[in-house]
Amino acid sequence: MATNNNRETIYIPLEDVESEHCSLIVEKGLAKVDGVETQKVEINNHRAAITVKDAETVGKAVAAIKDLGYGVPTVKNSFPVLGMTCASCAGSAESIVKYESGVIEASVNYATGNLTVEYLPNMTDATKLQKAVQSVGYDLLIVEEAKQQQSLETIHAEKFKKLKNKTIWAVILSLPVVTIGMFFMDMPYGNEIMWAFSTPVVLWLGKDFFINAWKQARHRSANMDTLVALSTGIAYVFSVFNMFFMDFWHQRGLHAHVYFEAAAVVIAFILLGKLLEEKAKGNTSTAIKKLMGLQPKTVMVIAPDGTEKQTAIEEVNVDDIILVKPGEKIAVDGMVTSGNSYVDESMLSGEPVPVLKQENEKVFAGTINQKGSFQFKAVKVGKETMLAQIIKMVQDAQGSKAPVQKLVDKIAGIFVPVVIGIAILTFVLWFILGGDNGVVQGLLAAVTVLVIACPCALGLATPTAIMVGVGKGAENGILIKDAESLELAKKVNAIVLDKTGTITQGRPEVTSIQWLNNDDTTKTILLSIEKQSEHPLAEAVVKHLEGAATAPLSNFDSITGKGAKANHNNETYFVGNKKLLAENNIVIAEQLQNQADEWGKQSKTVIWFANSKEALSVIAISDKIKETSVQAIAAMQEMGIDLYMLTGDNEATAKAIAEQTGILHYKAEVLPQHKADFVKELQSKGKVVAMVGDGINDSTALATADVSIAMGKGSDIAMDVAKMTIISSDLTKIPQAIRLSKQTVATIKQNLFWAFIYNLIGIPLAAGILYPINGFLLNPMIAGAAMALSSVSVVSNSLRLKWKK
Numbered sequence: 050m051a052t053n054n055n056r057e058t059i060y061i062p063l064e065d066v067e068s069e070h071c072s073l074i075v076e077k078g079l080a081k082v083d084g085v086e087t088q089k090v091e092i093n094n095h096r097a098a099i100t101v102k103d104a105e106t107v108g109k110a111v112a113a114i115k116d117l118g119y120g121v122p123t124v125k126n127s128f129p130v131l132g133m134t135c136a137s138c139a140g141s142a143e144s145i146v147k148y149e150s151g152v153i154e155a156s157v158n159y160a161t162g163n164l165t166v167e168y169l170p171n172m173t174d175a176t177k178l179q180k181a182v183q184s185v186g187y188d189l190l191i192v193e194e195a196k197q198q199q200s201l202e203t204i205h206a207e208k209f210k211k212l213k214n215k216t217i218w219a220v221i222l223s224l225p226v227v228t229i230g231m232f233f234m235d236m237p238y239g240n241e242i243m244w245a246f247s248t249p250v251v252l253w254l255g256k257d258f259f260i261n262a263w264k265q266a267r268h269r270s271a272n273m274d275t276l277v278a279l280s281t282g283i284a285y286v287f288s289v290f291n292m293f294f295m296d297f298w299h300q301r302g303l304h305a306h307v308y309f310e311a312a313a314v315v316i317a318f319i320l321l322g323k324l325l326e327e328k329a330k331g332n333t334s335t336a337i338k339k340l341m342g343l344q345p346k347t348v349m350v351i352a353p354d355g356t357e358k359q360t361a362i363e364e365v366n367v368d369d370i371i372l373v374k375p376g377e378k379i380a381v382d383g384m385v386t387s388g389n390s391y392v393d394e395s396m397l398s399g400e401p402v403p404v405l406k407q408e409n410e411k412v413f414a415g416t417i418n419q420k421g422s423f424q425f426k427a428v429k430v431g432k433e434t435m436l437a438q439i440i441k442m443v444q445d446a447q448g449s450k451a452p453v454q455k456l457v458d459k460i461a462g463i464f465v466p467v468v469i470g471i472a473i474l475t476f477v478l479w480f481i482l483g484g485d486n487g488v489v490q491g492l493l494a495a496v497t498v499l500v501i502a503c504p505c506a507l508g509l510a511t512p513t514a515i516m517v518g519v520g521k522g523a524e525n526g527i528l529i530k531d532a533e534s535l536e537l538a539k540k541v542n543a544i545v546l547d548k549t550g551t552i553t554q555g556r557p558e559v560t561s562i563q564w565l566n567n568d569d570t571t572k573t574i575l576l577s578i579e580k581q582s583e584h585p586l587a588e589a590v591v592k593h594l595e596g597a598a599t600a601p602l603s604n605f606d607s608i609t610g611k612g613a614k615a616n617h618n619n620e621t622y623f624v625g626n627k628k629l630l631a632e633n634n635i636v637i638a639e640q641l642q643n644q645a646d647e648w649g650k651q652s653k654t655v656i657w658f659a660n661s662k663e664a665l666s667v668i669a670i671s672d673k674i675k676e677t678s679v680q681a682i683a684a685m686q687e688m689g690i691d692l693y694m695l696t697g698d699n700e701a702t703a704k705a706i707a708e709q710t711g712i713l714h715y716k717a718e719v720l721p722q723h724k725a726d727f728v729k730e731l732q733s734k735g736k737v738v739a740m741v742g743d744g745i746n747d748s749t750a751l752a753t754a755d756v757s758i759a760m761g762k763g764s765d766i767a768m769d770v771a772k773m774t775i776i777s778s779d780l781t782k783i784p785q786a787i788r789l790s791k792q793t794v795a796t797i798k799q800n801l802f803w804a805f806i807y808n809l810i811g812i813p814l815a816a817g818i819l820y821p822i823n824g825f826l827l828n829p830m831i832a833g834a835a836m837a838l839s840s841v842s843v844v845s846n847s848l849r850l851k852w853k854k
Contacts, residue, residue: 055387057150059107061097062171064208065261066090066122067273067326068508069457070464071119074270078117082109092508093446093516096171107169108153118264118274122204123153125167126175128726130157131188142187147175149181157360165187170204176363180647209327211425216324219317220253222246223310227830230310240292240307247313251285258278271465277319279469280499284312284829287492306489308496315500318834325841326509328734343415343436349373369427373418381414382429382436392419439528442774446519446529447723452536457507468502468812490817493829497815501832506807506839510800515848518793521851526761526776527786534756534772536797540788541756542735542785545728548696548706550743551760552682552780553672557586559593560653564666571665573600576615578624581605582613586656587624589670612656621661630664632655637664639782651705674709681780682710688784689738695719695727695750724750741783742771760782792853800843807839 066072072090079088079099084106088099099110111121130142141159146164151172157164166178179189218577226243233239255277260280265271288307302573349372350360357372362380365371366482368615370386373379379392380548391403394416403419406412411427415436472495479491515532522529529535549555564571579587581602605615611632612625621630627645630637637657641664648669658666685692694715696703703717716727724740728750740747740754743762751757751770759771760778775782815832819825 058098058100059110059151059169059172060094060106061099061111061114061169062097062122062204063090063097063114064122065257066092066095066119068092070508070822071272072508074117074265074268074272075114077270078268079110079112082106082113085110093512104147104149104152107151111169116264117268117270118261118272122170122208124204125165126171128166128178129162129190130164131190132184133157133162133187138187140180141185145181145185146178150179152178170569173295174363176361185225192682206291209324212320212324212327215254216317216320218251219313219320222250222254223313223317224295226250226310226313230307240309242673243307243309244289244292247285247288247309250313250316252697254320255281258316258319271469273465276468276499276502277316277464277473280496280829281315282313283492283498283499284308284315308829310494311493311496314830315832318830319643319836322836322838322840326844341582342590343378344434345378345380363431365427365430367427367430370424371427372422372424373412374422375418375420377418377419378695379412379416379425381427381431382434383425383427384410384424385410385412385425388421388423390423391419393417393419396788426774439523439776442524442528442530443519446515446535452509452533453801457511457801460507464502464507468499469729469817470498471502471812472498479817490826494590494815494817494826497829497832498812500829501811501815501827501836506804506843507801509840509843510804511797513844514793514796514800514850517850518789518796522786522789525782525785525789526779527782527789528761528774529777529786530772530774535790536794537737538739538756538787539794540737540771541739541787542689543691543693543731544739544741545693545695545731545750545754546712546780547740547742547747547750548694548698548703548725549672550762550778551741552678552694552706552710552712553674555672555743555762557589557654557670557672559589560647560669560671562666562668563641565638565641565664567606569597570600571658572597574602574622575666577602577617578605578613578615578622581615582607582624585669586611586654590624590656590668621675623657623659623661625656627655627657629720630659633661635659635664636662641667649701654702674706675780677779677781679710681783682712684781685787687710688787690787693727695724722749725753728753739783741780743778758786761820793852796847796850800846803846804843806838807835811835811839 058254062847063075065584066075069092072092075090075097076088079085079097084102085102086102088097088098091108097110097114099106101107101110111123114121130139133139133142142164143155146152146157146166151157153167153169155164155166164178164182167706168174168178173359175191181190183191184812193629196623206386223246228237229236229243253343256441258274258277259282261272261274267273288309293305323339344362347359347361348365350358350365351370351372352358360369365381366760370381371380372389385406385408387403387408389407392406392412393403406423411428414429414434415438429435432441475496475498476491479494480487483490511532515535518535519529519532522535565661572594576591576597577599579590580599600617602615602617604650605613607613608625608629611629612623613623614621614629616622623633623635645657645667648655648667651669651671653669653671657664658668690713692706692713694703694710694713696706696715696717697719698717702719703715707713707715719727724742724747728740732753732755737756739756739758740750740759741760742748742751743760747759748770751759756773757771758773758775761774761776762778775786811832814825815827817826
């Protein structure tokens, strides 16, 4: 569930919406439903995303989709309601269930004490309904079977099994029809036998094509089912007529042929094509399945009294203490409370090296504990976990449309009516110019045109490639938010990099300290003052001096922009910059000053520690460059991309970092608002700009850039604004993302080329364009096989993306 302008977004799972044309029909249908404010069909995710005014609209939307001839997998269940004492209790329980997201219909019968509910299995389940009812003081009795009720996965698996059975039967029943039609046409009762075998194929196994075509016709619309129903229906009816009324043709000096084999085999081939397509499309969504499989089903929760209890993942609450044993997956996001271990986070970040987790460190759902065992407190559960957010982001990206799709949408919208027009024109031309057999051959040619035209190949060309590309990115720790940024990344020729946290670690560290007199008392006082300071540099000093004792302080005072001071044993001590020392007339020894000057040349930040008379020590702090930054910068420059580093730091630091990393263009002392101006300046020169940042101060520039990339270890705001997120914050992932974009766009172009060429060649061939030249007429059966294969070939080409480096 998501929110859009404070409205709830409901995701309705869809069945049989296989092409862009189908998605346009559903979108138009949903637009007419009263109460639906926005609607968008995501073919890849097999769902429609709608925002609604009230809960009742969901039922109307589902009914509208079914009325158009498409399926919506829903679950119907009945549960006993406990704790009701009157009829108004039933009303109260019913209204709270109706309000639950994803519920289509709900009614509570006070007489029987039962709740009957129909809901969308991707949006709610028995446990959530139980929690909703418990919130108003009642309870639902959920039997174990209902708890593990049908998920969308099982519904799709059942549908696939049905399709498989239909296909097998269609092939078995079509074989004798083809054999007789091709080789034993003159055998006794041959026509009747073919009729007997083809009738169940057309009217039983192929009935969905006719039902859906009729539903489309009622709404003055047409889709692929219309083409299949028209072609096989015409061939079948024509054959039945020819079988019973042979004399009609004989009297006109023509031989009456039957085409039962064409009708039966076309349906068999199209079912086979759908089966292969479903199987291939299942492979395109493996990234999502892998991510979903990362979360364990149960966890070990430690009760306040210390007892361990195996608990279902849905029942884990925030602040629960969870025990993780060696080799187990971490179930929810949390904070380690005791114990330590190395955790493999590669499935989230793409980084192979396990990370040490100690007390007060964060752990994430889906990561795998190594050899140690530890306890952690649940901080985020359910849809709030990082893994759940990643799954949602990947799903949304896979469901988004690339700009190139707009052209395909326009073609898909007129494709079926145009094909029907071509089929009618074909028949008319054959009727006029075809001589004695004009009617028969015209009908056959029209049927073949209807069969061979494939809107599916066109409709699948872009979305399947996007799906595989986004999935592959997710597996490598590159989260892509929408198809547009995936398509645009290949055009990037200028990248603006923030320094802190992007090129560097973003964690200042003390590199060295020089003492005037190295004694433990001064260390103790320095540590005590820095522990009370809130400055980020103070944190670096505290970390460096960890383990030293602390001393009692009085009159602590933080001096903005300069440092801090405090009293200890009637002596005042200062920590801060040189300006603070100068203001208090503090003497600096020559050796400390020389050391400070040396560190300054190395672009390190220098802070001073002094008493009221003299400087006691000088400390060098720097933000280390990430190990992979130099390699990543070199790789991007080799790709012909101009790199620009922006930083709020001083000129000396910026220059030093640029020299160490090989960046040619940099700007120092840049304020956050000026980063966006710099991006606009590059865009005005005709550059396609990518901005890479990790902080709140980068969010405006990220929003301004053509492609925005956030570092996963940065701020949530930066990640919300950015169109791509590098989970591991490793810059080498950026060249990978650009290569992935190039491969995905190349695949889309290949798919569209083959889909267009297939239809441009196939339709004229089917119409009989070669007949006057060499007498070639395409058999409807071969047309059916070709049509099935065109969709499968497009999906298979998209799957090739998976294995590219």
